Amino acid sequence: MSIKLAIVMPAYNEEECMADVVKIWSDLLDTEFAGENTRLIVVNDGSRDNTGKILDEIQPQYPKLIVVHQPNGGHGNAVVHAYRKAVEIGAEYVFQTDSDDQFIPEDVKKLWDKRTQSDFILGYRQVRHDAVFRLFITRILRWSMFLVYGTFILDSNIPFRLIKGSFLKKLLEQLPSPTPFAPNIFIAIMAKKSGQELFNIPIVHKERLTGEVSIRKMKLLKVCWQSFKELLNFRLELNTKIKKLK
Template identity: 85%
Template sequence: MSIKLAIVMPAYNEEECMADVVSIWTKLLIEEFPTENTCLIVVNDGSKDSTGKILDGLAPHNDKLVVVHQINGGHGNAVVHAYRKAVELGAEYVFQTDSDDQFVTADFKKLWDKRTQSDFILGYREVRHDDPFRLLITRILRWSMFLIYGTFIMDLNIPFRLIKGSFLKKLLIQLPNPVPFAPNIFLAIMAKKSGQELFNIPIVHKERATGEVSIRKMKLLKVCWQSFKELARFRLELNAKIKNLK
């Protein structure tokens, strides 16, 4: 039986909210798709706390949950691993979100209702609850991408996106190797440049109630510079990549 929808999420040191996050997204799958085959794929990115143990404890009692463990490779690496697992399972649609409990399941339907109008749909954190430094870096990156690619996307790296499985498979093939620091930005740019309507749908972003942001201040600035250089280099390959998506 084919999978109608796979929800994918990376997880790193989220022991305080992991069980609750699995519960709320599993509940969405059961309530919204009672007769469809669906799954929740969680990639444990080498967590140092009990996140992995919690997931392994939940899996035998939750037939929707697929747990994947990997050596710590960073958020982007874990996201791509989750995407590839969803494609491998043959998911018709793939929805990506994060495991930090900063999004609400009710907003999923806003994207799902647009699924026949685009193969790649993004949410947009209209009010974003992150520290000022992170917000500043995000604005700089947004306008940098506009200057480099001539493309304006409201929330380039948002972990709240719905992608048609067949289109995602093509996108993943075009990603640079090794996996860039922020692959979701690359995917969004390729989708937009290939003619997809991203919609940029306003969604709720909650304040983080548990855990800690793993990348702060100067480290954040460093990885953003890394991402900028990766994206600037990718500009030279973009036209060929877009042709491969057709």
């Protein structure tokens, strides 16, 4: 029986909410996708706390849970690793979210209902509960993408997206190497440029109650500059990449 849906998420130092997050998303698979063959893939990105230990301890409770441990490589690297695992197991659809408990699983249905209309669908944090500095950087990046690519995407890096597995495989094959700092931005740009209808569906974004943001202020500014340079370089290859997606 083929896998209908794989939910993938990176995890880093989320010991306070990891068990709850796994339960919440596992319950979604059991209720909303009852009777379907589904998986929840969590990539532990070299957590320094008990996140990895907690995942190993609770795994026997959740038959659909796949735990992957990797050395710390950053959020983007963990996301790509999770994507590749979902493609490897043959998931028909792949949904990506984060493990920080800032989204509500019920919103997945808003994207799922559009799955026959597009191979790539994004959520959009209409009300976003993040620090002001982070919101400011996000706006700069949004308009930078528009200037560089002529592509306006409301929330290009959002960790709340539904992708058809066969299309995701093609996207991963065209992703620059080494993995960019923010691969979800590159994937969103390629999807949009290839003609996919992203929809930008408004979803709930909750305030973060546990853990801590791993990238702050000046470091965030630094990595955004790095991402912008990566995007500039990628512009030269984009047309060739897009042709291979069709």
